Amino acid sequence: MLNILITGANGQLGSEMRRLGAVSPHHYVFTDVAELDITDADAVLETMRRERIDVAVNCAAYTNVERAEEDAATAEQLNCRAAENLARAAAATGATLFHISTDYVFDGQAHLPYTEEDATSPLGVYGRTKLAGEQAVAASGCKYLIFRTAWLYSQFGNNFLKTMLRLTAEREELKVVFDQVGTPTYAGDLALALFSIIEGDRYAGNEGIYHFSDEGVASWYDFAVEIASAAGHDGCRILPCRTAEFPTKAARPAYSVLDKSKVKSMFAIEIPHWRESMLYCLQKLEND
Template sequence: MKILVFGKTGQVATELQRLADVHALGRQDADLANPDACAAIIRDADADVVINAAAYTAVDKAEQEEDLATLVNGHAPGAMARAASAKGIPFLHISTDYVFSGQGDTAWATDDPVAPPNAYGRSKLVGEQAVQAAGGAFAILRTSWVFSSHGANFVKTMLRLSESRDELNIVDDQIGGPTAAKDIAQALLTMAHALVEGSPGGVFHFAGAPAVSWKDFAVEIFRQAGRSVAVTGIPTSDFPTPAVRPLNSRMDCSALTEAFGIRQPDWTESLAIVLEELKNAD
């Protein structure tokens, strides 16, 4: 199966390249700020399936650059999905729990009402709607709290801070499922094979279990890494950011299990693998 991947250096795109023989396109090859050019790449490509693992991910900066975020996260995936549809090949797209309001304490189901609380979430919702409207075979995978041994992420930030600090204040009223990029990549590959073989697509959720706060995530990172850091929980109101962050990022992943047999990974096990990779890279 020939897989075309938009994205090359991001966390999920990197893991896709580690796990499978894919044709990955970096920013120099495919600029998502030019949706027509991205669509043309698909039209000219010899591919059986397309995975979009590229995105505008600067959540706070998107508050000032919503037009650019919407171009990259919204209009480009739409153009790509229409091109894939015209060729009769499936299109897989990564989205986010940020399309929901972030309120309440119940895990978000795939058909729950959407109400993005910030510009980034709105831009991703535009992309979801455009992909669904393209008319072809598609799968949208909403995920959350991505981490890996490469790129910028919470795990690496915590380890870096622990080098110089023995006490940290971490938000403890935002709850979600940390998700390893490798687990996301494996899920996408499983889905891609199934869609190529004719399985129905749709919108799905994928996140690590169990759900925890950022504070408890940090505590487990330090425990597994053998770092002596005292972690104090603080409310989101004590850590203001330009973009509103969801308090509830819990995700109901049952639809993905039912459709593809993909179960929620235990993020503590995936964390151990990432920490070992980072240790070996030192």
Template sequence: MSSILVLGASGQLGQELRVAVEGSAQHYTFASRSELDVTDQLAIRHFVQDHHIDTIINCSAYTAVDRAEDEPEEADRINHQAVAALAVLAEAQGLYLIHISTDYVFAGDSHRPITEEETPHPQSVYGRTKLLGEDAIRCTGCRALILRTSWLYSTYGANFLKTMCRLMQERQELSIVFDQIGTPTYARDLARFIVSYLEQDKGTRQEGTYHFSDEGVASWYDFAEAICHRMGYSCQLHPIRSEQYPTKATRPSYSVLDKAKLKRDFGITLPHWQTSLEDCLNQLTSTETNE
């Protein structure tokens, strides 16, 4: 039986992992930032040794994409330096590290699904610091699985879906960017994949960098329209270009991830984003009804 530490457990993926591990044969310990800060490497080292941890899932990240432009040192401290220290610890202790990365490591200037072999070229502080974290893991040679994902949403935490649900109830109309293309990904799908993989009794674990997102393609406008339609909101949506909604950080214009390598090496199929959105909204409305 594995002893698995989940860092960043209060975020949306961390909370979805809590749901996904119910009934698991493995032993999971969930630690939020207030309980075990990813930047406090001495505390993490002691925790790993005291609890005989053999696997770390790092869900911790500085994800405030625009604020990172004003706080590059803090973003680097969490997304790069802390990850580098985790990788050193993993190598020294023989741990298996699962690290969550992002589609923002790419420039997003192509118009075909992006494979793991393509050269990253981040356009924002967030993307650059996440890439530095990836590179630090690879440099140590520790046993690690890096999972790049995109447009994560959930019933937990702060995300696009929950923001849209709130705004569509408050306003009569909204303008949504239509020229940024990617794939909405239900955090529960990613959590289930990770837990299912760790449940397998394998002598060796898969290592390397893989892309994980749900299937299909959408713009932020498409995503918002699907939410509005499913929830029956009367809010009118207007498609706009990115330059009409300026942000401090540059977003990839096209960041659809190619999952062929993941599906081949792990033998899995992935749900379409619209199917998973329906599941998430059913969960969200069920939770609201019961409150």
């Protein structure tokens, strides 16, 4: 039986892992900041030793892209130092670390989906600290699998899908940017991929960086239109606009489509189209 540590267990991805872990024959240890402060290296090592952890899945991150620009120190602690603490503890105990990263490590200037080998060039604090976390994990000497993902949403926490559901129900008109393109990714799909790799004992010997998002491509505008249509919020007119119309502290990648060829071939994973997963998530929100 495996002992599996999940950090950030109250977040979107962590909550999906919690749901899956409940039906596993293996022993899952779910922690968030109340149970384990991953910025405390000693606490991380002590927990991994005490629980005899075989696999740690780091779902914790500082994901507020805007706030990170003003609070770089906290973003660095959570996105880099905490990842390093987990990686060093994994190296010391022989555990394998699954670390979740982001499309924000790229600058979004490409016109073809990003592969794992493409040069990184983050635009802001969030992307820089996440890339530093990746580098710290790689330098630690531990066995690791890094999964970069993008545009996560779920029925848990705050995310674009839930915001659009609320706004399109409240408003008669809404502007959404059409010049940022990527792939909406249901956190449940990523969790299922991680779960199947762990449960199938397919991680040993397959260390490295992988990209995972749902299939297909959309702008935020496209995504908003599909959400409103599926929810029956036809009373709200959604208008496309440019990013420049909504100035933000943090620059966003204009193009962040990820190439999933590597993860699909290595682990024989079938990834659903984002629209299919969006409808599934909306159904879950309605039923839960």
